[in-house]
Amino acid sequence: MNYLKPTTKNELNRVQTALKKELASEKIIQDIYEYIFNTEGKKTRALLSLLSSKSSKIKPSERIDLASIIELLHTATLVHDDVVDGSEVRRGSKSVNQVWTNSYSVLIGDFIYSKAFILMVKLGIPSILDELAKATNDIARGEIIQLELSEKKESIKLNELLKVSYLKTGRLFEASAKTGAMLAEKSSEEVKSFGLLGRSLGTAFQIQDDILDYAALKFDTGKPAFKDFKEGKITFPLYFAIQNANSKERKFLLGKLGAKKITNKDQNKIYQLIHNDGTQKEINALLEKYSKETLKHLNKLKHHACYNEMLNLITFSKVRKK
């Protein structure tokens, strides 16, 4: 986060402090809640919100509130996703479903979702409430579609993958940037540009996430390697690898997809199939396409106070290793 101004870093810290504040009187809720928010995530969505809402017109506390709300929504989806995916690790620590149970995860996720809505109502801006309620609905939609797609395997199409990555990731990036701009009372034209910027940045972010899932075999990304693959998910890199594979290789990839345990030898073979020239060229081209699109939308916001930091965020997102 060295590309951020000290004021922005300070705002992100205030978001982290706001997130930790849960006053439910029950110890069990406090315990799970603290456990979740003591491990810090990247808070990319909160940052996007903070950058988009920069304005001298707006009280800083309201910007922190909105960024916190967005981070709460995101965290609720992560807690539920870990149940859906049966994940054991989240942000380098055991997932809630591992420390407690799936049941606790379902309920604490609902608790965090509704807490976010309580704070949204308190913020009191109908257009922001509308956008965030719709984004939350779209995320669930995206996750359901992904769940069904994972049964389709090799017949998945690129536009289906793009739709899922928009709904499950791009949509909240879009809403983060849009609602930030709404809070800062930007013109409807600017709100639109911020939304489009967030949307393409979110897709680029998801593509990089998918790339890192395989890269984690060779360096520390903070996440276990081949997590997507072991969950049976066809992501962008695997999609291209399947397209480029010969029939024997394709059979191998699809045969191993979704296996809980994969030998080192097989992992290396999968890694090679993902990292062959053709596949790498295609996945990098796709990432580049969405990065360029993000920059195109940023270009319309040159006069905005966030310009330099937003440019850094976009550049960093593409090369990040975590």
Add this chain to the structure above:
Amino acid sequence: MNYLKPTTKNELNRVQTALKKELASEKIIQDIYEYIFNTEGKKTRALLSLLSSKSSKIKPSERIDLASIIELLHTATLVHDDVVDGSEVRRGSKSVNQVWTNSYSVLIGDFIYSKAFILMVKLGIPSILDELAKATNDIARGEIIQLELSEKKESIKLNELLKVSYLKTGRLFEASAKTGAMLAEKSSEEVKSFGLLGRSLGTAFQIQDDILDYAALKFDTGKPAFKDFKEGKITFPLYFAIQNANSKERKFLLGKLGAKKITNKDQNKIYQLIHNDGTQKEINALLEKYSKETLKHLNKLKHHACYNEMLNLITFSKVRKK
């Protein structure tokens, strides 16, 4: 529902029609959504909302919208509860987690929650949004507390059970009545009375639900018998039975609590321990207490258009067998 006026019955039908309308373009979402809303529930919360919002000042369509929102929220909690409890049956049909999987249930629950919030934002009344967001949060809180309580077994106290039944059931009854009255632009004094009426009605409703779980051994309640008991839940009747049991009987009850399979002989023995005179006297006194309290609050609303039907609802709730 024979105690309702034809206009109210008609309104409940309109709620059912509204609930079924889901325009997500994806077939998988339509399928699960239809499956959930094709099996009709009692819609007690929607009815409570419709009765509380009766007013010539308000467009009927807004009253239907609010009642539908409340029923959506309730349904989302049921879908998630079935995951938490590992339930196989809901409203006489296989639960969503049985027909699909827990993962689909978690996500379609989130989808329905956020849909309810989208509709709430559209309704556009901040005080209603605030109340329903807080109620949703309290329901999750109540479910988490219940989950933790179920590990405490015989050391559970009556006030803990009352707190859980308020949060998981009474709270949404309270919000249904309160927001109905808010929509109908009642005075703050009346809104308060409606809220208190809903709160005590909800607790009475939960007590009757707990009673029916054991009664289901002897007659058709539409639900499997001993569901709570097999899930390891200490509910009101079991609480009193444990208090009244001798040490051998107590050991028997606690030993069987949470068992997936219970022999007919043991089921009969449990039934007898629940239905002994002392336990029945105490559980009926508790039910009577909350019914009376509900009537006390209704007495302040005698001039209200809903009075007679509300009186019928309260009376019916206490004697209902389903």
